[in-house]
Amino acid sequence: MSQQIGRYEIIEELGEGGMATVYRAYDPNFGREVAVKVLPRGQKHDATFRQRFEQEAQTIAALEHSAIVPVYDYGEENGRPYFVMRLMTGGSLADRLKGGALSIAEISYMLDRIDAALDKALEQGIVHRDIKLANILYDDDDGEPYLSDFGIVKVAESTTLTQTGGIVGTPAYMSPEQVLGEKDIDGRTDIYSMGAILFEMLSGRLPY
Numbered sequence: 001m002s003q004q005i006g007r008y009e010i011i012e013e014l015g016e017g018g019m020a021t022v023y024r025a026y027d028p029n030f031g032r033e034v035a036v037k038v039l040p041r042g043q044k045h046d047a048t049f050r051q052r053f054e055q056e057a058q059t060i061a062a063l064e065h066s067a068i069v070p071v072y073d074y075g076e077e078n079g080r081p082y083f084v085m086r087l088m089t090g091g092s093l094a095d096r097l098k099g100g101a102l103s104i105a106e107i108s109y110m111l112d113r114i115d116a117a118l119d120k121a122l123e124q125g126i127v128h129r130d131i132k133l134a135n136i137l138y139d140d141d142d143g144e145p146y147l148s149d150f151g152i153v154k155v156a157e158s159t160t161l162t163q164t165g166g167i168v169g170t171p172a173y174m175s176p177e178q179v180l181g182e183k184d185i186d187g188r189t190d191i192y193s194m195g196a197i198l199f200e201m202l203s204g205r206l207p208y
Contacts, residue, residue, distance in 0.1 A: 005077045008036050008084060019130075020152065024087060027072075034072060038082045039155060053081050053155055060151040063126060067117035069137060069148040081155060088146060090138030097133065097201065107201050110136070110145045115194065117147045122187040129153035129185065131193035132173045133200070172206050173197065 003010050008025040014035065015022050025036045057074040060083070064070065073084035093110070096102065102110070114136060121128065128135075130153045137148050153169055169178060175192035178185055199207045 005036055005038065005082055006073070006075045006084075008034065010036070025084075027084070033087050035085045035087045036082055037085065037149070037152065038077070038080050039152065041079045050076070056151055056155050057081070057083070059124070059126060060155075063121060063124060063150055065117045065120040067113045067144070067146055068120070068150060069146045071150075083152065085148065088137035088139050088148070090140040090143065092134045092138070093136035093145065093197075094133035096138070101204065102201060107198070111194070111198065113145055114147050118187070118190050118194070121150060122190075126151055127154075127185055127187055128190050128193075129178065130169050130173075131190055131197065132170045133197060136197075172208070 005023070005025065007029060008027055011024045011026060011033070013021065014024050020037045020039050023036045023038070025034055026032075027034050053076070057071075061071040061074060069088060070086050071083055072086065075082055075084075118128065128147070128150055130149060131147070135148045137146050138144065139146065171179060173193040173196045175185075175189040178189050196207055
């Protein structure tokens, strides 16, 4: 990976998972720091993949809600799709739970806010598919929870990483139909994931 992705100047790597690598980067056009999420290499010379990525990326970028981390830009670098998002500096829900259990009031507020974001997405036919503690992020400026990584699983499923039948997502929070690899996934899979998160916040452990 070069020190630049598109026009974005890489500052540091923030994290790496099975689905993507996230970098803190600088956007010279707007003079601000952003998060750049780079997905596995796609089918570089496959026009169908490129068209599918463009369609999904445009849908994700157009999704706006006060509790959704905004996507500023997207592109492809050396065959690897990437998304540019608002940089969230307040840590994740997973980080917060490491410091101790949240109050019932905090849990209720977070659920109301994130559920409203999911309702907005569902109205536009978008399913998140990878709701987990690490994808609920906080902003230092306002301390509010935001849902990140909308639709990125669907894009990742189109890459060569999953051409051999692998499942993209986080098993501990995935609905049974998603684990089984069913194609017709709808908003109920996100409801299941939110239920698993609620169980974990209240009990301190995963349901399974």
